[in-house]
Amino acid sequence: MGxxxxxxxxxxxxxxxxxxxxxxxLGLLGLTxxxxxxxxxxxxLPRVHYPNAMSSKSVxxxxxxxxxxxxxxxxxxxxxxxxxxxxxxxxxxxxxxERWFCSQWEAWWAGxxxxxx
Numbered sequence: 001m002g003x004x005x006x007x008x009x010x011x012x013x014x015x016x017x018x019x020x021x022x023x024x025x026l027g028l029l030g031l032t033x034x035x036x037x038x039x040x041x042x043x044x045l046p047r048v049h050y051p052n053a054m055s056s057k058s059v060x061x062x063x064x065x066x067x068x069x070x071x072x073x074x075x076x077x078x079x080x081x082x083x084x085x086x087x088x089x090x091x092x093x094x095x096x097x098e099r100w101f102c103s104q105w106e107a108w109w110a111g112x113x114x115x116x117x
Contacts, residue, residue: 061092065102068092069112078115079107085117 068080068090079101080087092098101107104114 061100062102065100067101067104067107069099069101069107069110071096071098077110077112079104079112080115084115086115 066082068087069092070078070080070090072078080090081104092100101110101112107114
């Protein structure tokens, strides 16, 4: 009889711990959701530019947007940062789908990888 009671009390304890954790997690989720809505400072994600979609933003270099997006012979989309080895030799050809980026995040978000050298 003692083993049965201890087994039941162990199950009850696990169940109560699960419920307590569930309440805490749901409470934190609700709190962060409310804080997100109340602050109204939503960070904007960069726009995704598709390879064949021509827009003035992807073709024309804006001031401060000095990251070069280049497509190599194998079709890899690579971005070059100022100061990297081949930055000055890299040319941006919008007709091939190449473009300028304003930030590394924007380049990464559009599906480009950073040059290895």
